[in-house]
Amino acid sequence: MSPAPLDTGRVKRLLVRSTNWIGDAVMTTPAVRAIRRNFQNAEISLLAKPWVAPVFAHSPHVDRILVYEADSRHRGTAGKLRLARDLRRHRFDAAILLQNAIEAALITWLAGIPVRVGFDTDGRRLLLTHPVHRTREVKAIHQTGYYLAMLAGAGLRTGDPALFLRLGEQDRRRAARRLARMGVTGGRRLIGINPSATFGPTKQWFPERFAALADRLQAAHDAVIVLFGGPGDRVLGGRIAAAMARPPVDLCGRTGLGEAMALIAACDLFITNDSGLMHVAAALDVPLIAIFGSTNPVTTGPFSARSRVVKSTVDCAPCLEPRCPLGHMNCMRDITVDKVFSVAGEML
Numbered sequence: 001m002s003p004a005p006l007d008t009g010r011v012k013r014l015l016v017r018s019t020n021w022i023g024d025a026v027m028t029t030p031a032v033r034a035i036r037r038n039f040q041n042a043e044i045s046l047l048a049k050p051w052v053a054p055v056f057a058h059s060p061h062v063d064r065i066l067v068y069e070a071d072s073r074h075r076g077t078a079g080k081l082r083l084a085r086d087l088r089r090h091r092f093d094a095a096i097l098l099q100n101a102i103e104a105a106l107i108t109w110l111a112g113i114p115v116r117v118g119f120d121t122d123g124r125r126l127l128l129t130h131p132v133h134r135t136r137e138v139k140a141i142h143q144t145g146y147y148l149a150m151l152a153g154a155g156l157r158t159g160d161p162a163l164f165l166r167l168g169e170q171d172r173r174r175a176a177r178r179l180a181r182m183g184v185t186g187g188r189r190l191i192g193i194n195p196s197a198t199f200g201p202t203k204q205w206f207p208e209r210f211a212a213l214a215d216r217l218q219a220a221h222d223a224v225i226v227l228f229g230g231p232g233d234r235v236l237g238g239r240i241a242a243a244m245a246r247p248p249v250d251l252c253g254r255t256g257l258g259e260a261m262a263l264i265a266a267c268d269l270f271i272t273n274d275s276g277l278m279h280v281a282a283a284l285d286v287p288l289i290a291i292f293g294s295t296n297p298v299t300t301g302p303f304s305a306r307s308r309v310v311k312s313t314v315d316c317a318p319c320l321e322p323r324c325p326l327g328h329m330n331c332m333r334d335i336t337v338d339k340v341f342s343v344a345g346e347m348l
Contacts, residue, residue, distance in 0.1 A: 003130045005155050006094070006115070011042045015066075015087065015095040015113060017104045018048035018056070021198065022257070022276030024143065025055045026283050027303070028098045029164040031147035035096060036061035038156045045090065054257040055280075058166040066090075084110035096154075098147055102127070117154045130154050144303050163283035163303055167262050175262035182224060182249050184266075189223040189348065192264055192281075193248075194272035195240055196233040200322025202294035203274050205332055207236060211243035212337045213271070213344075218246050220341075221348055226267070227252055228260055228277055269347055271340065278302055287347050289340060293331035294319050308343050310335055 016035060019025050025048070036044060045064040046056050050071075056062050066087075068074055074083040080103070088111045095108040097118030105127035108116050118124070120131040132153030138146055148158040184190050195210045197203035214225045225244075227237045229252035237252030255263065261280050264270055270281040270288040274295045281288040282304035290302050292311040296318040301309055311317070312331035319325065 006117070006130065008038050008156070009041065011039055011093045011115070013090060013092045014039050014042045014044045015090070015092045015108065016044060016046045016062070017095060017097045017099045017108070017118075018046055018052055019099050020049055020052065022052060022055060023279040023300070024276075025052045026163060026165060026276070026279035027143040027300075028147045029055070029059070029061075029283065030144050030159075030161045031098060031151055032056070032059065032061050033160070033164055034148060034151055034156065034158050037159060038151075042093075045092070047087070051257065054261070055165065057258065058168045059164070060166070061164075080107055081110065083107055087111035087113070096151075097128075098150070117150075119150050119153075140299065142299055142301070142303060146299075161303075163279070165261070165280065165283035167265060167284075168258055171258035171262040172265075174259045175266060178255075178259070178263065179266060182226075184224050189221050189268040190226065190266055191217055191221070191223045191344075192226050192228055192267040192270040192272075193240075194228040194270070194275055194277045195236055196229045196252075197273035197275040200294075202319075202321060202324050202329060202331070205273055205291045205293070205335060207240050208243055209335075209337050209340075210271075211240045213340055214240070214248060215245045216337070216341050217344060220345070223268075224249065226263065228264070228272075229253060269344060271344065274300060282307055289343055289347065291332075291335055291340065293317060293329065293335070294321055294324070296320065308347065310340055310343055 043063045045066050046062045047066045049068045053065050084107050092113045094115035095113045097104045100121040102122040102124040105124035109127045116128045117130040119134040125131045132150050138149045144161050152158050217223050225248035227248050227250045231253040233252040237250045241250045264281050265284045270286050272278040273291050278290050282302035287306045290309050297309045312334040314330045314334050317331040
């Protein structure tokens with residue numbers, strides 16, 4: 001028996017459960033915009049982990065952000081029960097789960113939210129009132145379409161698949177002051193490099209190649225090179241900076257996500273692994289080069305007309321493994337500095 005169609009007009013308080021990673025969150029922004037269009041009269045709250053919340057901090061499609069404090073207040077089993085109690089106080093009429101894990105469905109069930117919509121993944125079908133079957137075809141399309149397909153499966157309108165990201169004015173001003181201190185003045189190009197990526201080393205091009213590429217770009221284009229990364233990337237940024245002939249501006253672990261996004265928006269070119277910041281650059285319509293080894297650009301590539309993917313041609317790619325099963329990472333070795341430098345020259 002199929003569930004009753006969603007009556008969007010009766011939903012006054014709606015919870016949207018965000019995905020857990022920056023890149024995934026950016027790829028849900030078309031779905032979040034579509035949710036707003038379907039529930040125009042509802043107050044929409046978005047539940048997100050702290051490192052993801054800045055993606056939606058200035059979105060007009062969300063009325064409120066609730067922080068899932070996974071490392072403190074909502075940590076462990078007791079914390080998840082506490083989160084369910086926290087959500088219960090808001091008396092939500094419905095929840096749309098963009099995150100695929102059973103945890104998201106269990107918490108909203110425990111919170112007593114009467115309508116729960118999401119893909120029937122991770123064994124959670126019985127916890128959802130409106131489960132949407134995830135087909136093999138849906139898994140094979142780009143992630144922006146994947147989340148829209150979930151809404152369509154629940155009978156909701158979808159619409160424009162373009163990414164959406166709005167920057168905060170405070171972040172813009174902070175970035176402008178930093179650029180002034182860096183000496184980025186009219187006529188000098190700003191090239192951002194993001195050498196990091198989560199999920200494993202097979203997504204990361206070699207630091208010495210990033211360093212060699214950056215030196216060549218500085219010499220050829222009189223560019224200011226800026227290294228981007230999170231708190232865990234300080235050693236990586238320092239290693240690349242030490243290997244360069246002319247020092248870059250190393251911002252690894254030295255900015256929050258909001259300021260980093262504003263700095264990326266100022267770049268003339270952004271060169272990156274398959275990562276969350278890659279999707280940020282795509283959403284901001286910044287010219288970008290994305291380096292792909294083990295992962296699949298068809299499903300997680302930059303969703304932008306101003307992007308170029310440089311990928312491996314070896315037979316075993318994409319394997320989608322966090323570590324090379326063969327032990328030699330030929331997919332990344334196949335991508336040379338010459339190849340990326342040539343594409344950068346075309347884009348600049």
